[in-house]
């Protein structure tokens with residue numbers, strides 16, 4: 001079913017509690033399933049991707065109970081997981097598919113993983129290559145490049161590995177496999193990526209060494225069940241930040257948003273563009289939850305590239321939209337990873353914002369946007385990508401004419417009720 005949004009110059013005012021962080025919610029289920037005992041989670045994201053992770057671990061025999069955004073995981077530990085008799089369905093979730101590979105590689109059983117049509121196109125060799133160096137037995141289409149993937153669990157050896165792509169999913173899959181491997185795994189990360197796995201390893205009692213872009217983890221460590229408090233997702237907050245910035249007379253408070261510095265590229269970028277952003281940290285360590293206050297601002301263009309990219313990779317569709325309202329030329333480069341997300345986000349963002357009248361051009365590794373440009377109503381496609389769906393909904397706030405979104409349901413992958421929450425601020 002399509003959704004048509006029509007607004008006339010709205011101002012956004014009020015407070016939003018954005019849903020739990022998707023990356024941390026996935027990891028809480030995974031770590032709680034590996035650890036022996038009862039893990040409790042609060043603030044869990046009830047988005048489709050994280051529900052896929054729960055369903056996969058239930059198929060391994062882990063008891064997982066949901067009560068609103070609270071989750072209880074009762075596990076006998078990884079050694080008690082059972083061989084799944086069904087395919088593990090990872091839905092639309094790259095994080096579930098890739099991190100679970102690292103966990104399944106070191107079990108004593110066989111398993112098969114598959115997801116939706118988008119997952120079937122996403123590259124898996126980046127995970128399988130290092131896992132094979134550890135001794136993993138994983139097969140898939142095109143020598144393991146694509147799902148469905150069959151994993152025959154086996155004994156693993158530690159590796160010393162330099163990440164060829166700046167990817168937290170690759171790093172995390174290796175770290176999860178390293179827990180079961182013989183020896184000490186060393187990962188070198190040329191560009192820092194989100195470090196939720198490292199933080200959670202320590203939180204569940206593992207000892208991990210981190211220095212100058214190198215991570216060391218000794219195999220054979222047992223995790224202890226823990227309590228995880230999931231902060232709001234800054235990648236979801238980004239759409240509310242963008243909405244407040246580009247509408248006139250807005251002031252929006254976003255409560256308890258995770259501001260781990262490996263994720264706050266969006267704040268750095270909008271501040272560089274002249275945004276009025278207040279950041280009030282609740283905690284100064286770990287995932288660093290903070291309250292944010294965003295006010296409408298007049299924006300100027302900026303350049304985005306290099307080590308900033310992994311710190312805002314999922315926010316680029318929103319940043320492109322915001323840049324259409326900024327004075328001057330915004331250049332986004334070094335973001336070729338966008339081509340292998342839920343869809344080719346460079347092609348999709350450029351095609352969809354162009355329909356609305358934006359001055360935006362695709363480059364091989366990013367895009368160039370000239371602004372400010374008034375946007376007009378259009379029929380927008382999501383390509384089944386939640387971030388494209390939210391970009392279209394935020395664009396509708398300032399469009400001259402109705403915006404129709406072809407598949408609004410895909411937004412529930414990361415932000416169920418996004419449109420309702422945004423409308424509640426008007």
Ligand SMILES: O=C(O)C1=C[C@@H](OP(=O)(O)O)[C@@H](O)[C@H](O)C1
Pocket residue numbers: 022023024095166167168169170172194313314337
């Ligand atoms: O580790 C994670 O939770 C994620 C890492 C990023 O992917 P890559 O590791 O492919 O960059 C990000 O785009 C994804 O939404 C979540």
Ligand SMILES: C=C(OP(=O)(O)O)C(=O)O
Pocket residue numbers: 022049092093094095096314341342387414
């Ligand atoms: C790329 C994303 O997620 P995943 O890789 O888990 O599908 C995303 O949420 O934007």
